[in-house]
Amino acid sequence: MPLGSLFQSIYTKMVVTLLVAVLPFYLIVLQINRSDATGVRDGVAESVRSQAHYYLSSLETELSQVIKFQQQLSASPELDTLSNASEIMTNEEKRQAVLAIQRQLIQLQSMSQYIADTTAYLPDLGTMITANQTYRDISESERESLQRFVRPSAAALIEEKGRLYICYSNSYLFGVAIPSFVLTIELDRERLAAAMDRFKYNGVGIAALFGSEDGWRVASDGSGEERASLLRAADAAGGIGPTAVETLHTEQGDYLHYSERSAFLGATFAVFVPEKEVLGKLKANRDRIRYVSLVSLLIIAVVSYVVYRLVHHPLRKMIVAFRQVGNGNFDVSIERSSKDEFAYLYRHFNQTIRKLQELVYEVYEQKYRTQTAELKQLQSQINPHFLYNSFFTIYRMAKFGENDNVAQFSKYLGEYYRFITRDGAEEVTVQDEVVHARTYTDIQLFRFHDRISVRFEDVPEALARMSVPRLTLQPVIENAFVHALEKRAEGGLLDVSFLLTEEEEAVIAVEDNGTGLDDTALEALRRKLQSAGQSGETTGLGNVHRRLRLRFGEKAGLRLSRGALGGLRVEVAFPSSNR
Known part of the structure; x- marks a missing residue:
């Protein structure tokens, strides 16, 4: 392409225009966001990671000390005596033992600030001792909970x-099915949640x-909607992620997510921080971005006008021309004065x-001539057998003096x-076509009235x-007489019915009870019918099938099948939208 034509190319103009508009804006915004967003996000991520690790380590250390003291309490002589030999103790000894256990x-x-209550259960005695209440009977619901407390668990x-518990019983030591005592520490969920704030x-x-x-889960306070959305997302992610932010x-937006698992506690600690808050330091850059955006908007406005003049307007002109052609107007013509690609397209479009x-x-x-020729060919094909049989019928009736029949037959x-x-007219109404078909069957019934019956709906x-x-219809009926009914000695039946389907199709069905099909x-008849449209056959069923398809399209034509009467069923199908 010559250099002058290159600069006249729409493609070159579009590329240069878009580069001028987009490149400065892209470079400025990219530099601003890279310099600020990366540093802010990394700093917050490191802070969240270190604080979360410290909190989880502190919680493990604090609760491990509590568990050690709990295990030491299980070796208390007062607890051992009261749980195993209470029947030989006096009431005063029992009272002193209970007070000693409660002090511990x-x-x-x-x-720990996270402990809400501590309890010693004595299942054999049916009683329990707590730090908040001295001595009372074990309720039925608490007895059910004991089954869970004594079940071995790898988690603390x-x-x-x-409620959250840390449990210990002497069944762990001696393997007994029903322990003589169970020690539990109930954690305060509200204080755990408050510490996470x-x-x-x-x-x-x-x-x-x-x-x-x-x-189970314990979460810090937050707005109900935000909290529910985060916990649903965490549950969907399994509540556990890699030890990286x-x-x-x-549903509430994007959050920086960090989680760390504690095998000792049997739990995972997770922190969710809104990204929009983390990137809050970038607010100072918004003014600069606004200035750049204003300049970009001006550039875009100018570019849009240029693009409209260069591309949109000629394209719209071509689209209008295509629509006119689609509506059947072939007299349309479009012109362009400049020597670019659109001028080339317009010229070749015309x-x-x-x-x-x-x-x-x-x-x-050609279609009109073909249809006219086929119709004239079909009109000119006077079946000689039908003609001389008609004359013999007139002769026979005249010989026997059946003057009324001769008159009717001649009519x-x-x-x-x-x-x-x-x-x-090359086309007639269905009513006229049916009247002609009835005339043909009336002629045939003069010869075969004692052997053939005809029924029209x-x-x-x-x-x-x-x-x-x-x-269209009479050649189909003639085919039934010639190939199926004339050979029958008696009981011949021809049925003509009509149908309008929900698929907007009209069907005229011609069915006989001929034998030998x-x-x-x-299948041979079907193949012959399909090949009629390709070979240009102009006689019989092939002629009717071909003319129906030329008139109404590929969905119209003749359909052949075995009828309910046992003979051939021919369906003449065409669109019912035709009037």
């Missing part, structure tokens, strides 16, 4: 009826502990439309030949007004 439970409770924390960023975000075995997508117009007229004229014969030989009013090519013969 109170000491255990004071070891277990959940029972919405320190991980909020600018007062927002969520921190949570997720239990591995029971699926990642982005978690929720040439294509002119050529297409010539081809359409040629095809239409039918005249109407028949007038219909097939007349010039004029009433033509539906909507179907009667539709148009079809002339000589097996599957092989039926």
Whole structure:
């Protein structure tokens, strides 16, 4: 392409225009965001990671000391005597033992701010001692909970009826089925949740502990909607992620997500910080971005106008021209003064439309001539057997003095030949076509009235007004007489019915009870019918099938099948939208 033509190219103009508009804006914004966003995000991520690790380590250390003291309490002589030899103790000894045990439970409770209560269960006695209440009977629900407390667990924390416990019993030591005592430490979920509030960023975000075995969780305070959305997203992610800060997508937006698992506690600690808060330092850059955006908008406005002049306007002109062609207007022509690609397209578009117009007229004229020739060919094909049989019938009736029958027969014969030989309209209504078909069957019944019966259904009013090519139904009925019914000695039956389907299709069915139609013969008839359209056959069923398809399209034509009467069923099908 010459250098001058290169600069006139629409492609070159579009590329240069878009580069001028986009490149400066892209480079400025990219530099600003790279310099600030990366540093802010990495700093917050490191802070969250270190704080979360410190919190989890501190919680493990604190609770491990509590568990050690709990195990030491299990070796208390007062607890051992009261749980195993209470029947030989006096009431005063029991009272002193209970007080001693309670003092140790109170000491255990004071070891951590996260402990809500400590309890010693004595199942054999049916009683329990707590740090908050001295001595009372074990309730039925608490007895059920004991089954969970004595079950072995690898996790330090277990959940029972919405409460978190650290449990210990002497069944762990001696392997007995029913322990003589069970020590439990109930953790204060509200204090655990309150301690997690320190991980909020600018007062927002969520921190949570997720239990591995029971699926329990303790979460810090937050708005109900934000908290529910985060916990659903965490549950969907299993509550556990790698020990690296990642982005978690929720209904409330994107959050920086860090989690760390504690095998000792049997739980995972997770922190969720809103990204929009983390990137708050970038607010100072918004003014700069606004200035750049204003300049970009001005550039875009200018570019849009240029693009409209260069591309949109000529494209719209071509689209309008295509729509006119689609509506059947082949006289359209479009011009362009400049020497670019659109001028080339316009020129070839006009040439294509002119050529297409010539081809359409040629095809239409050829189709019209073909249909006219086929109809005239069918009209000219007077079956000699039918003609001389008709004369013999007139002769026989005249010989026997059946003057009324001769008159009626002659009338039918005249109407028949007038219909097939007349010039004029190539299409007739279905009603006229049925009347002609009835005339043909009336003529045949003069010869075969004692051997053949003909039954016509009433033509539906909507179907009667539709148009079809002339000589559509009578050749189908003639085929049934010649190939199926004339050979029968008696009991011949011809049935003509009409149908309008929900698929907007009209069907005229011609069915006989002829014999000798097996599957092989039926398939041969179908193949012959399909090849008629390709070979240009102009006689019989092939002629009717071909003319129906030329008139109504590929979905119209004849369909052959085995009928309910046992003979051939021929369906003449065409669109019911035709009037």
